[in-house]
Amino acid sequence: MKKDFENLKKIFEQANEQLLNLDIDLFESQVSEQTICGALAIRLHDILKDTQYSKYYVDIEYNRNRGGKFKKMSKSIQGPGEEIIRIKTDLIVHSRGECVERDNLLALEMKKSYRPKKEKDADRSRLKCLTKDSFNHEWSFDGTESPEHVCRYAIGIYYEIDFDKNTISIEYYRKGKYHTKDKKLIKKGTD
Template sequence: MEITNYQKLKDLFWEANRAFIEKDLDLLYEDISERCLCGALMHELNKQLEKNGCNNYYADVEFNRNKKKIKQLHNDDGFVSNILPDIIVHSRGKENLDNLLVLEMKKSSANQQDKENDRNRLKKMTTLNYQGSHNSYEYLLGIYYEIDFGKKRIFIEFYKDGEIVEENTLSYEDITKRS
């Protein structure tokens, strides 16, 4: 399956997310760190990539190719800042269409400014030709993923072409009841 369009990437994400919640529900009940949760979700994304024959694409957590090529974006003040998205799906430079999916995860208890910074980063990273080619990552799909441990739900925003195109809230208890 070719996953180089928005809808197919979104479908792949939903399947990986379902598997993540079913298999790692204990992590969600323990209020574990974002990094641990990202690792578990990354594992399921990689399984879906393999299952769908996307052998040149990988899900990575906080990926930086090397210290000289850390991703950078201009912030609202015009300054350049280094970024390490929580999860990316990319070809690691092996394909012309390198950047497929970028995901930022937050706990609902996180600082509101940090949440907004993640959302702004997703807008920029999914925008075609953002600030010219130097800082243009052009991810096909951006995902803001916020976990509310108290209410046992996950709030998800999908970004495409620099805009929020869909929002969903799901109860992870409902998902496990259906399984």
């Protein structure tokens, strides 16, 4: 799992560099998060196809498990107040249920810096839940069906864009915890 984390982090960083170099006009225009996620998905897809993850898909706002069931997770990270919620992550890399044993690889949540703190914290909380090894300290996997609750993403990424400062803050999550942070400068295009 640590190897997947490191490999996927490297792949993401390569895709993000391509995004910042080739799609700088999206940042200059300050387009929506969905548009930037779409461009990032294309970059990720192009890199993944030449790796050991070539059979995985990059999807935006995907919310289903195999068989059409909603992807669900526990909203609570700690404590007894478990709440089951449906999830819709901004961008994911997964097998769409084809590799039941290792369906979920990467989950990314993107926010613009001016969004409310409550929304940002909810995204961070979601990434912690999605990267946990199990739901409620159990991993129910029978070898044929996806588990009822989504977890075990190898890497979670929180991606915050600050147009005023021309920066992107990136936080990485692994095994239900914050892992590291990085900051990138958005380079202005040349006319």
